[in-house]
Ligand SMILES: Cc1ncc(C[n+]2csc(CCOP(=O)(O)OP(=O)(O)O)c2C)c(N)n1
Ligand code: SF4
Ligand code: SF4
Ligand code: SF4
């Protein structure tokens with residue numbers, strides 16, 4: 001007589017649970033009669049039958065099922081408490097062919113992870129969430145969960161859950177079914193044989209939706225934690241069917257997958273250059289020349305610039321232009337405008353860092369190499385941040401310098417007056433950039449880079465004022481006028 | 490002649506009794522001997538199994554219960 005196996009150990013499980021520490025390698029760590037075990041078997045069987053082992057990622061939550069990845073013969077990730085849907089989102093967004101199973105307890109999903117879960121459901125991420133509602137925090141030893149029933153005693157509700165003080169149990173299936181995005185929501189009970197078979201069908205339907213890329217599917221499993229509820233096998237089934245099911249009514253809450261088209265999302269981009277292009281398209285510009293020709297040792301260190309003045313003097317756009325200039329000649333740059341109470345006090349400032357190396361901090365509040373100030377207040381305030389060998393460039397229409405160290409250099413130009421003569425105070429920033437150019441010529445550049453510096457000023461102005469063509473020439477003129485009038489002290 | 494057989498792997502069973510309660514044909518019973526994990530394993534007490542699979546699905550353990558079906562033996566045809 002020959003026999004064949006009709007029901008036996010699933011190939012969706014590893015043959016041997018080698019990740020599990022200890023001698024026992026063929027069964028799981030759960031307590032006798034635990035609902036997690038029943039559900040794991042259904043999942044393993046579905047993974048095998050649906051032939052999705054090669055692209056399934058089982059996300060193990062924090063809770064008793066934290067070691068889910070010991071068991072399933074597919075990919076597995078263990079995640080921080082409540083974060084399974086967020087990690088699942090990353091998995092599905094990075095490869096739409098992943099079959100993501102977010103397996104979560106009622107503490108994990110209903111308490112610490114409720115926001116992540118709802119946002120993920122609301123975005124309609126293509127995944128199957130299997131929600132294990134056992135009305136308790138199992139792993140930590142039986143504390144009250146969001147789903148603990150009214151009157152149910154736990155170690156943290158020894159008198160029974162009071163709806164007056166702890167509120168009503170959280171009806172997650174009802175809640176998620178109310179959202180527009182989810183395509184399938186069902187609540188089932190892992191109690192009697194019949195109910196387990198219903199659960200089996202629901203689980204497979206959710207996975208099929210995921211395979212078909214229909215979006216967010218959710219199955220809530222009412223399960224037993226016999227140990228923390230201190231119940232025998234028959235008592236736990238009765239508890240699920242007669243108490244839990246009264247409050248958490250099993251049934252299909254939503255099933256609209258048939259009417260939904262498969263999800264299609266834009267192809268994600270990962271290549272760093274492409275990401276830059278997409279995020280900062282307007283900033284990654286192709287320059288006329290890649291680098292200065294004769295890079296002086298001066299540029300071996302990062303150069304930290306602070307620009308300050310009154311609101312309206314173009315302080316922030318000067319910083320932006322300087323950062324752009326650096327970018328156009330292959331430097332790493334950062335630009336950090338400072339807003340806040342200071343602006344109301346009449347001053348604005350920004351930090352610009354230009355470096356051939358990685359920039360340590362975009363914030364210039366000490367060790368400043370170059371201080372550019374357009375009013376007295378800013379001079380007084382920021383001079384202490386200037387390095388002992390740093391340079392200050394100031395608008396001599398507004399600023400009377402004082403307390404400069406003999407080791408500190410200074411340039412000045414009557415930028416505001418020049419700007420007024422040019423017809424708009426806002427040219428002051430470009431006029432003072434002229435002084436920066438002179439300083440660079442005098443100390444830090446050799447030809448042909450002196451001319452190239454002027455060229456890159458024009459390039460940066462063109463790029464910063466693109467779309468406002470009328471402003472380009474006057475600004476370039478203001479720069480040359482400023483450079484012509486600028487002087488060292 | 491019996492068509493179906495249920496088998497319990499004693500060392501895979503945690504003695505939770507779910508299968509015993511679930512089987513409508515009264516095929517299964519709890520044994521007394523403790524297995525390697527220290528649990529009393531379920532045992533098969535009759536040959537009335539109809540292969541419904543309920544015990545298999547209600548059992549939380551991956552390999553404790555296996556259900557077999559008799560197949561026609563080609564050689565005997
Ligand atoms: C950030 C964080 N907070 C708290 C815990 C402690 N903790 C571990 S499991 C758990 C609750 C588990 O309950 P549930 O999600 O219902 O899973 P069950 O064990 O009942 O399956 C808590 C609060 C933790 N591990 N990490
Ligand atoms: S504590 Fe409860 S939920 Fe956790 S393994 Fe044990 S029976 Fe299962
Ligand atoms: S397969 Fe059905 S009849 Fe056979 S032992 Fe299991 S529950 Fe009983
Ligand atoms: S259901 Fe499984 S673990 Fe529980 S007694 Fe039966 S065979 Fe053993």
Ligand SMILES: [Mg+2]
Pocket residue numbers: 105106107132133134135136137138145
């Ligand atoms: Mg729980």
